[in-house]
Amino acid sequence: MRRSTSSKGAENPIDAVGARISFAHNEVIFQAGQPSEHIYKVEVGCIRAYSKLRGNRRVDLAFYFPGDYFGFETRDKHSISAEAVVSTTLLAISAMTLLARSATDVAVARYMLDITSRELTRAQKYRLLLHRSADERVAQFLLAMKKRCCRNEIELIMPRRDIGDHLNLSIESVSRSLTRLHNSNAITLEKWRYVTVNFDRLSILKSNFPASAVSS
Amino acid sequence: MRRSTSSKGAENPIDAVGARISFAHNEVIFQAGQPSEHIYKVEVGCIRAYSKLRGNRRVDLAFYFPGDYFGFETRDKHSISAEAVVSTTLLAISAMTLLARSATDVAVARYMLDITSRELTRAQKYRLLLHRSADERVAQFLLAMKKRCCRNEIELIMPRRDIGDHLNLSIESVSRSLTRLHNSNAITLEKWRYVTVNFDRLSILKSNFPASAVSS
DNA sequence: CGGTTTGTTGATTTAAATCAAAAAAGGTGG
DNA sequence: CCACCTTTTTTGATTTAAATCAACAAACCG
Numbered sequence: 001m002r003r004s005t006s007s008k009g010a011e012n013p014i015d016a017v018g019a020r021i022s023f024a025h026n027e028v029i030f031q032a033g034q035p036s037e038h039i040y041k042v043e044v045g046c047i048r049a050y051s052k053l054r055g056n057r058r059v060d061l062a063f064y065f066p067g068d069y070f071g072f073e074t075r076d077k078h079s080i081s082a083e084a085v086v087s088t089t090l091l092a093i094s095a096m097t098l099l100a101r102s103a104t105d106v107a108v109a110r111y112m113l114d115i116t117s118r119e120l121t122r123a124q125k126y127r128l129l130l131h132r133s134a135d136e137r138v139a140q141f142l143l144a145m146k147k148r149c150c151r152n153e154i155e156l157i158m159p160r161r162d163i164g165d166h167l168n169l170s171i172e173s174v175s176r177s178l179t180r181l182h183n184s185n186a187i188t189l190e191k192w193r194y195v196t197v198n199f200d201r202l203s204i205l206k207s208n209f210p211a212s213a214v215s216s
Numbered sequence: 217m218r219r220s221t222s223s224k225g226a227e228n229p230i231d232a233v234g235a236r237i238s239f240a241h242n243e244v245i246f247q248a249g250q251p252s253e254h255i256y257k258v259e260v261g262c263i264r265a266y267s268k269l270r271g272n273r274r275v276d277l278a279f280y281f282p283g284d285y286f287g288f289e290t291r292d293k294h295s296i297s298a299e300a301v302v303s304t305t306l307l308a309i310s311a312m313t314l315l316a317r318s319a320t321d322v323a324v325a326r327y328m329l330d331i332t333s334r335e336l337t338r339a340q341k342y343r344l345l346l347h348r349s350a351d352e353r354v355a356q357f358l359l360a361m362k363k364r365c366c367r368n369e370i371e372l373i374m375p376r377r378d379i380g381d382h383l384n385l386s387i388e389s390v391s392r393s394l395t396r397l398h399n400s401n402a403i404t405l406e407k408w409r410y411v412t413v414n415f416d417r418l419s420i421l422k423s424n425f426p427a428s429a430v431s432s
Numbered sequence: 433c434g435g436t437t438t439g440t441t442g443a444t445t446t447a448a449a450t451c452a453a454a455a456a457a458g459g460t461g462g
Numbered sequence: 463c464c465a466c467c468t469t470t471t472t473t474g475a476t477t478t479a480a481a482t483c484a485a486c487a488a489a490c491c492g
Contacts, residue, residue: 109325131275
């Protein structure tokens with residue numbers, strides 16, 4: 001972990017308080033049970049938030065990309081863990097400072113509510129995803145990735161293992177779904193970690209979801 | 217739907233604004249897409265919040281019991297739907313009034329954050345549940361029900377269909393899991409909708425979850 | 433280049449869905 | 463209270479989607 005000078009540009013009520021920290025590939029940001037002293041904003045890279053189940057199994061609850069906030073808890077301890085998927089730079093914002101400010105500044109309180117609310121929407125959306133077939137889960141995941149990078153060529157920055165732990169599929173099933181989607185021309189698997197999506201074809205699967213769950 | 221006089225006893229910063237409304241068995245409270253004008257608190261009965269999937273399939277995201285709040289949205293439209301499982305009385309609190317108050321009263325803003333945060337914890341917990349076997353899902357569901365009514369004798373107020381839609385299981389699988397749990401003496405199926413749980417035996421399954429996910 | 437990690441493909445098993453039918457509970461009206 | 467009908471639940475047989483087991487291939491890395 002490497003610290004550097006604090007952020008200066010404040011486009012919103014909370015970032016100004018933050019300090020920049022860098023993490024290496026697979027480095028732990030925090031673990032479930034540890035005191036929740038900061039909330040984080042991704043500047044560059046990718047974070048996985050997960051819970052551990054018995055037998056080394058893991059559930060990847062979410063991936064966070066530049067601009068996303070994570071690690072916010074109302075309790076004093078983290079309920080989940082977080083790791084850097086790749087080399088990542090974060091903005092770490094003191095939870096105590098934030099709490100103090102939110103007590104007087106309504107804009108800050110509102111901002112915290114928005115972050116939590118967005119997280120809830122995301123959690124509900126992925127919950128719906130788990131009620132669908134392997135191919136639909138992978139397709140929806142790719143669409144979500146596409147939405148973030150805004151290009152049809154997606155870099156699957158995380159390994160198959162992570163995708164599987166996120167979608168509740170074995171790595172083999174993820175791989176098979178990808179090849180099936182490739183064979184049906186819904187995607188093109190360029191070179192392993194690079195996927196080009198055919199939005200219209202993938203969206204056939206997407207249409208099985210309620211409109212409200214497709215956003216973000 | 218039947219309206220009555222507004223609530224008088226205000227034990228917290230938001231209930232005082234509410235008006236009491238009654239709903240019959242299976243009556244719709246609100247549907248996805250409708251304007252979100254109120255948030256609700258259950259006084260008596262039970263509510264199911266759900267999303268519809270293609271082909272009449274439904275995902276029951278949560279059940280709400282007396283004391284629970286639901287229907288709170290940061291957006292102006294409901295993203296999910298809600299129905300009364302049985303005859304239910306609610307407290308309906310104007311979202312606009314609430315928003316106005318939260319702009320000046322920090323206690324109200326904090327209360328909204330707590331409600332949303334609790335909902336997020338619940339959503340994450342159930343998300344983890346979907347990564348486990350049918351028997352574990354049913355067992356965990358029964359433990360959650362037990363926790364709410366605080367007695368070992370649980371009334372399964374909702375039909376098997378609802379439990380299945382909640383746990384992503386067919387009604388047959390729910391039924392089979394219940395009989396398996398009964399045969400292994402983890403529960404006693406008294407008379408159809410009445411279950412007595414053997415906490416210690418059920419908890420063997422529960423122990424497969426991370427500590428943080430077991431609460432509530 | 434060899435060794436390690438990561439991903440794909442194939443064969444087999446398995447948990448849960450589906451299909452099908454019977455049994456139990458609930459309701460209605462005589 | 464009972465006969466009749468509907469709804470809900472249970473149980474059994476079969477199918478199926480995904481997991482697991484096993485081997486191989488491709489990328490990565492010193």
